Amino acid sequence: MPEITYTPYDATQEPRQLESIRTLISTDLSEPYSIYVYRYFLYQWGELCYMAMDEGSMIGVVVCKLETHRGGPMRGYIAMLAVKERYRGKGIATNLVKMAIKAMIERDADEVALETEITNTAAMRLYEGLGFLRSKRLHRYYLNGNSAFRLLLPLKSQQELGQRYHEHEHEECCEHEHGKHEHEHEHESVHSKDD
Numbered sequence: 001m002p003e004i005t006y007t008p009y010d011a012t013q014e015p016r017q018l019e020s021i022r023t024l025i026s027t028d029l030s031e032p033y034s035i036y037v038y039r040y041f042l043y044q045w046g047e048l049c050y051m052a053m054d055e056g057s058m059i060g061v062v063v064c065k066l067e068t069h070r071g072g073p074m075r076g077y078i079a080m081l082a083v084k085e086r087y088r089g090k091g092i093a094t095n096l097v098k099m100a101i102k103a104m105i106e107r108d109a110d111e112v113a114l115e116t117e118i119t120n121t122a123a124m125r126l127y128e129g130l131g132f133l134r135s136k137r138l139h140r141y142y143l144n145g146n147s148a149f150r151l152l153l154p155l156k157s158q159q160e161l162g163q164r165y166h167e168h169e170h171e172e173c174c175e176h177e178h179g180k181h182e183h184e185h186e187h188e189s190v191h192s193k194d195d
């Protein structure tokens with residue numbers, strides 16, 4: 001098999017790349033996403049999207065985001081991951097996820113989260129192999145009635161997280177003082193029902 005190359009998403013190539021990403025992801029999805037969901041992630045966090053290519057053709061992709069979670073930790077979120085069927089089992093998804101996590105760490109992420117169907121053995125092995133821990137079981141999480149695990153990869157010590165929380169409290173208090181407090185919009189997952 002020719003060598004697989006890895007490349008970050010390039011917004012200047014949007015029409016072509018977005019279409020390839022949609023095709024790749026929608027093949028394996030039980031709940032198809034609208035174009036707006038892809039745009040939501042890629043417009044804001046395109047630098048956290050990585051693609052695996054074989055001779056110009058996209059054969060794997062990971063799509064993510066990174067934002068403050070409920071005023072606390074800076075949380076990376078792996079929203080979509082897929083590898084074309086005949087390329088599976090070669091470590092391609094592992095490489096893509098590692099690249100995304102590295103990009104999140106460079107942007108000061110405290111942790112990384114995701115959900116996956118409890119029956120998805122390949123995804124569970126992949127993520128647990130990378131150190132993700134089962135943080136919650138989400139009953140009937142998907143539209144097809146299947147349940148999910150929320151997996152969490154802590155990237156920082158409790159001490160570092162405590163420090164960040166303290167900083168946040170201080171910022172909030174100062175915002176209150178200046179009458180600028182705004183409600184934060186919780187937008188964890190495109191289909192998040194729980195936390």
Ligand SMILES: CC(C)(COP(=O)(O)OP(=O)(O)OC[C@H]1O[C@@H](n2cnc3c(N)ncnc32)[C@H](O)[C@@H]1OP(=O)(O)O)[C@@H](O)C(=O)NCCC(=O)NCCS
Nearest residue numbers: 028081082083088089090091092093094116122123125126
């Ligand atoms: C999940 C998926 C992305 C894995 O891609 P991949 O490139 O085959 O994964 P890797 O080759 O990096 O394998 C990672 C681990 O999963 C294991 N694995 C891969 N396919 C497996 C399978 N069918 N059954 C059991 N384990 C499997 C590998 O053995 C490896 O574990 P190891 O390091 O202990 O050997 C791919 O199967 C896929 O696209 N599935 C459909 C979409 C999907 O489920 N996405 C995840 C949503 S959270």
